[in-house]
Amino acid sequence: MSTVYTIHPPQADLLEGVIRLNGSKSISNRVLIIDALCGHQIALENLSNADDTVFLQRLLASEDTVLDAGAGGTTYRFLTAFLATQEGREVVLTGSERMQQRPIRILVDALRQLGADISYENEEHFPPLRIKGKKLKGGKVELPADTSSQYITALLLIAPTLSEGLELHLTGTIVSVPYIRMTLKIMEYFGVKTAFEGNLIRIPHAKYQPRPFFVEGDWSAASYFYSIAILSKESELTLEGLTAQQIQGDSVIADIARHFGVETTHHEKSVTLSKKAVAQIPAHLTFDFLECPDLAQTVLAFCAALKVQLQCHGLQTLRIKETDRIAAMDTELRRLGLAALTEINDNRWDLQYPETVVGKSSDTPIHTYEDHRMAMAIAPLAITSGQIKMEEPMVVTKSYPLFWADLEKLGFGIIR
16 A cells, blocks of 8 residues: 655745755765775765665675665766776676666677677666676777667766776767766866867776765755745755755756745755745746756746746656656646656657646645655645655655755644
């Protein structure tokens, strides 16, 4: 029997409070791989407590011959590359049922070009993998860049350990460029030189230099509070743990929110979100999510609630995430009686408001599809819908275990 939460909105017109954001999962997982590659000598502060990060820590410390990465995409892909470099070690790397449906061929092919010994245990091109670690020579490799930046990052993180370094030629349109730049900035912090020009990335052979590291708060998690601020009549929210470094591409949510009357004030290690009751809502908005795909569900949700004519580009990578996020958002926005997400062509989707989506019942639970971002993107819509019922709400632990508790701090009622 599935678990269902009923989410009630805050009663106050002015929504205010202070939220301490978890350390960024994306940053944490990158630094954990670097830490493992330089002998676990890095002093880490504010490390993420997300399931993906906890799993990665556990697996990096494990000496088992079978490792289960669960549903974590970054966990699985980063470990694939890392384990390929571990001389003398043989491991079977598996994952959840959904993970075993997510293709891994692009990364495996690239690693094989670098000399890795990797084979498929079951279905060709899909997990689980048998990985026999060895010293990799490195050199030149080509990689399609229009699927997932996680493949690119997995290769970049191990690049300094390759005897000839790495010259990575990216073919096609590069998706999620900010995630690649995030990886390179972190590598540079730990003493590795990088060069990223056009579709070519060069990393020389080098040694990571251990240094203390503070993990910035998660801007992806911050996006849900921007959504809350946008949907509220007035708001004054402080999010602790964020900085103005903007190493994370999802910090662009602050720019998007400005269109909806939400202003962001940066402090040393926090930001304040402010919205006045007189804020204007745009009738139309066009946005390309190619460089920040994890924001798409959040923006789709609050735009649908406010009946904004949203034209989207760059959603193509959403089909190979924890679920097909395009199909899932269309289904659940229709279930809520709000909007339909319609594909116009290969690179454009529009929110549309046909009469057929009107009339949702408040007793109809929202499905989360084993996808943490489905739950967190839709939860703020309780503000405009009055209440929302949600199946399997604890999927949020994948990236934000305290999400529901933090909503309660702001006055949301969570009936468990």
